[in-house]
Amino acid sequence: MSLAARAVLVHRTTEYEELLARHGTHGQAAFFLAARGRSVEEVRERHERTSRALAEVTAAVPLKWRRAQVERADLDRFLFGPEDVVVVVGQDGLVANAAKYLTGQPVVGFDVDPGRNTGVLVRHRPADAHRLLPSVTGVRTAVDDLTMAEAVTDDGQRLLALNEVYVGAPGHQTARYTLQAPSGPAERQASSGVLVGTGTGATGWLRSLWHHHSSPLPLPAPTTPHLAWSVREAWPSPDSGTGHVAGLLAADETLRLVVESDRLVAFGDGMESDALELTWGQSVRVGVAEGALRLVG
Known part of the structure; x- marks a missing residue:
């Protein structure tokens, strides 16, 4: 029963x-x-x-x-x-x-x-x-299936988000990592963190970064199985680059970051109290989640 x-x-x-x-x-x-x-x-x-x-x-x-x-x-x-x-x-x-x-x-x-x-x-x-x-x-x-983002670490930690996943330093200070997008070479970066967002989140934090970069790429719609990613304040130096600071992810693609700081975190939708802890040498992949949010229209 x-x-x-x-x-x-x-x-x-x-x-x-x-x-x-x-x-x-x-x-x-x-x-x-x-x-x-x-x-x-x-x-x-x-x-x-x-x-x-x-x-x-x-x-x-x-x-x-x-x-x-x-x-x-x-x-x-x-x-x-x-x-x-x-x-x-x-x-x-x-x-x-x-x-x-x-x-x-x-x-x-x-x-x-x-x-x-x-x-x-x-x-x-x-x-x-x-x-x-x-x-x-x-x-x-009537239900809208809203695309969600998922972060998965190399040791099996998992995080879901409806708007965006943030990967960076606690307190939003300088984060160091190597970024690997689906296309192009890997790049070592120093920045204020990386944001990977959905179409639902494209009206908030992600959109402000998109405007800052003057990106010509279209942001996804809430029900489209795509994500957009953007690097916050990438810093150019002899050891860090700014060649890859924004892009799109299809349903079968991920953005991979390898940590080069003592401690980084990944959290979703502003819930900093419920974050994944990342240490030197760990990697995290962010992509489209398998499930969606079923929002009654």
Whole structure:
């Protein structure tokens, strides 16, 4: 007998909750913000809007479903099951934060603050949850399969990302490595790190580097099985080059880096707390992941 679907509601601690945890009372938080020219009422209003949205979406979960909640900081310790429907209530980035821990479960994103978010990944309003959630497990549900990136080290460590994988020094200082693109010779480089991103991530960090390089190459679309890579601030020297600083990766291609620093890290979608540790002589390959994020349209 198969288990009933489980709605896993993913949310993030609000700024107001963080202020109360740090300062103890509303009054102390208000004093702290006022000293910096900000109003606590604006912060509390966003908190209350988020709380109402989470309550509205939670109430819309079908009665026959099981339920669980997980905060962003606990995602790396939460065990998702194959029968889960992942319900993200928050910003676009929260979908990306959850994506790396999933294995094909459908994801529904609800925007708690329309107008402030781009709504690329949190495509729905909380008011639509009553209509949308009961139909998510149906075979006719419209789903976009968003390409993901995967980093794999020579000792078997593995990392997934929806937007981008960053390989570089902790703290974004100078990273030294040898870079091997699918075509062309290997090149020793010293830079602020290497970014390998998907079409979903091409609207953020990756796009800023693409503009910096004035690259004529087209960035991939979110559902296209291609990646784009870019080197941050490559430094020319007698021992390091800048000949290969951007390119595209097809589905069967990888970008390989051999570490020439005492310590580098690889992390995905800004989750620095959940990074792969890389030491001198290790190598890491970044390419298109086998699985995709199933985002309900």
